[in-house]
Amino acid sequence: MGDAVELEVAGRTVRLSSPDKVFFPEHGYTKLDVARYYQAVAPGILRALRERPTTLQRYPDGVTGEWFYQKRAPKGMPDWIPTAHITFPSGRSADEMCPTEEAAVVWAAQYGTLVFHPWPVRRADVDHPDELRIDLDPQPGTDYADAARAAHELRAVLEEFGGLRGWPKTSGGRGIHVFVPIEPRWTFTQVRRAAIAVGRELERRMPDQVTIKWWKEERGERIFVDYNQTARDRTIASAYSVRPRPHAPVSAPLRWDEVGVARPRDFDITTMPARFAGLGDVHADMDDHAFSLEPLLELARRDEHDHDLGDLPYPPEYPKMPGEPSRVQPSRARKPKPPAS
Secondary structure, eight states, X not given: OOOOEEEEETTEEEEESSTTOEEETTTTEEHHHHHHHHHHTHHHHHHHHTTOOEEEEEOTXXXXXXXXXXXXXXXXXXXXXOEEEEXXXXXXXXXXXXXXSHHHHHHHHHTTEEEEEEOSSBTTBTTSOSEEEEEEEEOTTOOHXXXXXXXXXXXXXXXXXXXXXXXXXXXXXXXEEEEEEBOSOSOHHHHHHHHHHHHHHHHHHOTTTEEOOSSGGGXXXXXXXXXXXXXXXXXXXOTTOBOSSTTOBBOOBOOGGGBTTBOGGGOBTTTHHHHHHHHOOTTTTGGGOOBOSHHHHHHHHHHHHHHOOOOOOOOTTSOOOTTOOOOSOGGGSOOOOOOOO
């Protein structure tokens, strides 16, 4: 697997063992290729991860081997990488790593980390998200072009309700993620409620193209607004994360004028470093903003009052939540018995 190498990352030296281990067999990309990719985009991904509890999606033997999510900070983690204590919906808790230096990302790559899943909170306040994350997820029969059309309408919705601004990125697959920086004074439940309100408004405007239906059997060939990605302990791959697909794509931050023009396959571990060197982090100004959720929460209140639209189902591993409807998919729900004749 080759002798260990040392990489210099923003003043720290990170040791990389087995640098020649192949992580992406289709193109022959190695562990060293992944580490050097993260070295090249380190300022950008640190912006996305800074001070955030982060789950690591690890592939110690590359994308064709076994993989797992590491929520607890790995043993032997350097003392210069801080942690945050977070609580899961189950009531269990853990200390998760919170990158504050560029070298932390390359250090994680040494252990086979491809994808970084940051919480939408900072370690100083782990109960109040500072990002509203909207996941536009193509369903069978739809593709990236459909997600891009939905994203542009989403941009209009955000602007209309409180002058909110979103920063779009590719998911690394067919989807699009739009992140909105918000003031960290709302709970996970409130942020999820705002995401549902956004999804419903988008569905009203594009009923044949967008859905917020939780049950797959009801979605059809539409873009699903995955509102449950805002629930506690649900995370979305960070900007610049490598995705575990054969061609080593990455989740690429975009300008709005690139949405629908640039394609997901344009961005991988070989092309993103050049883009980053030329343009820098196109989401660099994201942390300079913090919007209010009140206009979206008012929209949610109107939905409840005027249209009797309440909460939607949580993911199956969550405890039953107050006001939540049944989690039984419609086709399996018990039908009322006909009245006796």
